[in-house]
Amino acid sequence: MSDQEYMARVQQMERKLYRIAHAVLWNDADCADAIQEAVFKGWMKRDSLREDGRFEAWLARILVNECRNLQRRQKLRALPLDDEVVPGRPDSMAEDMQLREALRRMPEKYRMPLLLRYLEGYALDDVGRILGIPYALAKSRMHQARSALRKLLKAGDEQI
Amino acid sequence: MKRIDLDRAFPETPDCVRASIQLAFQKGARQQMKMRSKTMSLLAVAAALALLAGVAALAAGRLGAPRPDNVTLGQPVFKATPTAEPTVASTTGPTVYCAKEGKYYHLYEDCSGMQNASATTLSEAQAQGKQPCPVCMGEQNEAAIDGELSNLAAEPESYDVFLKVFGHPLSTFFPGFEFERSYIAQTRPDGFVDVVDWYVSDGKQEQPACTVCYLDYDGVRKASQFIFDFKHLFDHRSDVDFNQINNAGVSEKFIQLAPEPLHTALAACRKRLPTAPDYLSICLDEDYNVRLGHAICWGSEDQNGVTPQKASVEWLQTPDGEIRILKSDYGPDGFDLEEDTEEILHAPIGKDSIAEEDDLSF
Numbered sequence: 008m009s010d011q012e013y014m015a016r017v018q019q020m021e022r023k024l025y026r027i028a029h030a031v032l033w034n035d036a037d038c039a040d041a042i043q044e045a046v047f048k049g050w051m052k053r054d055s056l057r058e059d060g061r062f063e064a065w066l067a068r069i070l071v072n073e074c075r076n077l078q079r080r081q082k083l084r085a086l087p088l089d090d091e092v093v094p095g096r097p098d099s100m101a102e103d104m105q106l107r108e109a110l111r112r113m114p115e116k117y118r119m120p121l122l123l124r125y126l127e128g129y130a131l132d133d134v135g136r137i138l139g140i141p142y143a144l145a146k147s148r149m150h151q152a153r154s155a156l157r158k159l160l161k162a163g164d165e166q167i
Numbered sequence: 168m169k170r171i172d173l174d175r176a177f178p179e180t181p182d183c184v185r186a187s188i189q190l191a192f193q194k195g196a197r198q199q200m201k202m203r204s205k206t207m208s209l210l211a212v213a214a215a216l217a218l219l220a221g222v223a224a225l226a227a228g229r230l231g232a233p234r235p236d237n238v239t240l241g242q243p244v245f246k247a248t249p250t251a252e253p254t255v256a257s258t259t260g261p262t263v264y265c266a267k268e269g270k271y272y273h274l275y276e277d278c279s280g281m282q283n284a285s286a287t288t289l290s291e292a293q294a295q296g297k298q299p300c301p302v303c304m305g306e307q308n309e310a311a312i313d314g315e316l317s318n319l320a321a322e323p324e325s326y327d328v329f330l331k332v333f334g335h336p337l338s339t340f341f342p343g344f345e346f347e348r349s350y351i352a353q354t355r356p357d358g359f360v361d362v363v364d365w366y367v368s369d370g371k372q373e374q375p376a377c378t379v380c381y382l383d384y385d386g387v388r389k390a391s392q393f394i395f396d397f398k399h400l401f402d403h404r405s406d407v408d409f410n411q412i413n414n415a416g417v418s419e420k421f422i423q424l425a426p427e428p429l430h431t432a433l434a435a436c437r438k439r440l441p442t443a444p445d446y447l448s449i450c451l452d453e454d455y456n457v458r459l460g461h462a463i464c465w466g467s468e469d470q471n472g473v474t475p476q477k478a479s480v481e482w483l484q485t486p487d488g489e490i491r492i493l494k495s496d497y498g499p500d501g502f503d504l505e506e507d508t509e510e511i512l513h514a515p516i517g518k519d520s521i522a523e524e525d526d527l528s529f
Contacts, residue, residue: 014192021188025180035181043187043194050195096294103175110176156171 008055008062016062017046023127027067030122031074031115042076045070064133071119071137109159117152120145195345263289432480439478 028038272292
């Protein structure tokens with residue numbers, strides 16, 4: 008893959024990369040760091056990608072790993088991630104705050120399969136590959152995530 | 168029915184993300200240039216060295232320097248056996264030793280008391296399909312020199328066992344890891360247990376490790392435990408006849424590939440002790456099929472001693488595939504598994520356990 012081709016494909020994925028990183032880190036500055044590192048690693052390792060059609064899942068996998076590395080480093084620095092979430096700017100009014108809150112309250116292991124499947128449109132096989140879990144586990148977590156989201160949204164409706 | 172648009176939960180992509188992508192491209196391009204120039208420098212140095220060597224050889228020839236009959240440039244010290252047709256591959260490379268019928272090639276001709284070993288080249292030994300000796304071809308050599316290994320050093324079987332475990336379908340995450348064919352043997356002060364460590368490395372600092380324990384209670388040394396990451400060790404010897412079952416404590420990656428009932432069992436434990444750290448372990452039978460699963464949450468009692476210390480479930484898969492709950496444990500009154508047991512027993516193993524739904528609408 009040439010330099011230009013790589014850059015074009017990454018730029019096409021920009022929104023996707025942001026949402027994946029945001030779903031793990033919930034912080035724009037951290038997202039930017041993780042994405043930068045992932046795109047750089049992807050650049051250096053792109054020759055190791057055997058199937059061109061898997062590019063997006065491959066880069067998403069690198070990004071998820073980078074996000075987790077970042078989380079681990081933050082834990083080592085004793086910064087509890089959830090307490091440190093400071094949005095870089097006020098959230099847009101167009102956002103569905105209830106949905107956002109429901110997703111934030113959901114454990115990451117459920118949130119990520121749900122987003123990768125229903126928002127980013129990855130097949131379950133790819134969801135498993137990106138998250139480093141087997142197909143059966145991805146499927147089971149997806150199922151549990153749907154139930155959890157339904158409950159959380161219902162609880163939110165009742166509060167309103 | 169309400170259709171959920173998950174994108175609405177996310178803000179618009181901020182500029183800092185776009186900038187970071189551009190920075191990554193620039194960083195990548197710079198790094199690429201650096202690597203190219205480094206390669207060019209190395210090539211230039213290699214070319215200069217080759218030129219120097221050529222000039223030196225020429226000068227030696229002109230001065231009439233004597234050359235030993237049996238040594239020519241690029242040849243090893245030993246002579247090839249007269250019956251073998253000498254080839255480039257068989258006459259270059261480091262010298263190793265192997266027995267005619269042996270499976271391994273060795274660094275020393277008397278490794279582990281070996282007799283009748285003959286010298287050959289590394290490439291020749293590899294061409295014959297021989298493997299590096301797990302005893303003398305790595306760090307284990309240092310351990311042997313230190314006198315730690317004694318007769319356990321001659322236990323090549325342990326490496327086969329190790330590979331068999333990592334070759335198990337459940338360990339498909341490990342092929343990317345390189346096995347460091349080395350081990351450290353220890354003998355406990357009571358003299359009963361020999362521990363052989365095989366390390367695997369993913370090239371980073373955090374190295375998962377596998378320990379194969381050889382128990383010697385009855386004088387017969389038998390691989391009985393595989394411990395991954397050291398911390399996940401459970402001993403089921405009191406519950407199951409372990410004569411034919413090997414116990415495996417497993418790493419997180421290994422667990423992720425375990426059969427579904429194990430995860431369901433863990434969920435049952437988490438339901439009771441949600442904040443306690445949890446562990447999973449599996450046992451393999453002699454054919455390395457998963458036979459026993461153990462899910463456990465370790466908690467600590469509260470001030471009134473009300474919260475039990477652990478919740479655990481153990482299940483056994485019979486050779487014909489039946490899942491049988493062996494034991495459940497939760498506090499003084501036990502663990503009412505009536506509901507969960509049904510869930511565990513009916514959780515199918517395999518891909519199609521849960522129907523997939525195509526869109527997210529409730």
